[in-house]
Amino acid sequence: MDAARVRRRGALWTLTTFAHVVPFVAAGVVLFVVQPLAVAVSLASFAHAWIIPMLYAARGANVLRPKRRGAVVGATDAGAAATAVGLLGDLVDHDTRDLYAQTGLVVERGALGGWAVGEAGAVLLTSRGRRATCFCVRVDDPDLPPADRTAHLLLALRADEVGFATVANMAFSGARWRIARRLPAEMRPALTAAAALDRVYDTAS
Template identity: 60%
Template sequence: MPAAAAPALRETAAVPWRPRVDAARLRRRGRGWTLSTLAHTIPFLATAVLLIALEPLSFPVAAIAVVHAWGIPALYANRGANVVRPRPRAAPASERAALGLLGDLLGHEARELHARTGLAMERGRLGVWLVGEAGALLVAPGGRRVDCWCVRVDGELPSGDRTAHLLLALREDEEGFATVANLAFSGALWRLRPRLARAMRPALDAARARA
């Protein structure tokens, strides 16, 4: 008897041109991000070295080139951190009710972590996820790399409902979730961590420890 097909998010039908994401495709996409970052930064570093070699007094200009080489990856990482930044809140009563419902979906440890950081941790086949209100972070196995995914959700919902919506979609079809979501950043975890809100960093540390 053939095995039943894995459930697929209905939202994947809205992006038929996107190949379904799996672990191998994620690794290839990560390498692509790394190569793209190098392509942006190496010319600035090479310019700095060449300037110093030709004229040591050009050090100030070379320093500007180095700052650009450092700043471009930092801008990408900042864009990645934005996917889990808190959104505007609904009425307090609605927020409390939504957080209570979200808590029912989480285990004790994940519930406590969400209360402290605003991120819900979920282990999947692709790695360890940290789900926020309008996006998610995926810490890859080994804990050295993180992918940042932006997802469109109803902005009128309370924050807990937005997080619960994404968490349930992730549990239903992890690969489909990654297919529908937009990749905002893929790179070293150490580069993303300083760009996260300070309160969220313990969640990233916990995910890295479990990846």
């Protein structure tokens, strides 16, 4: 998979979403034209057309959201988490480390575009940072601290970016703003930074 193939997959995802949405819009219009008194049914059809892309975007944002864990964290778990954060910090530069501390995400510039990497997946920013393609990846060990999970995905991405994008499950591809709206405010700067990296890459190309 190269950048062109990533774009094709993104375009296919958009066409698929379009194919899901258009019938609801068409049905709403036809119902209203044929029977104006059925306006409630038409509005329900339009609502479905609006909700479908929103649900896809929420699914995509979930690859970056932190995973829920038990409220009680033992001293051993806290020590392992601190060690994991330290190891992850060794893999990135100072600015990226600071951004991770703020957002819980690591940004990485790759050959395909800018990446934002979390503990359950990564988002690839392309088209000068405007398109977000979300990949869901499962780390086998459920007991790993979040930073360890993120480090595993970051190393896999660095080892074989094309393979990473090929093997990982695509959860969403579409406008970046759709993903950003569904992330906690403190995580959004990482998405913006990854988009900026893609713009730098695009300019350099």
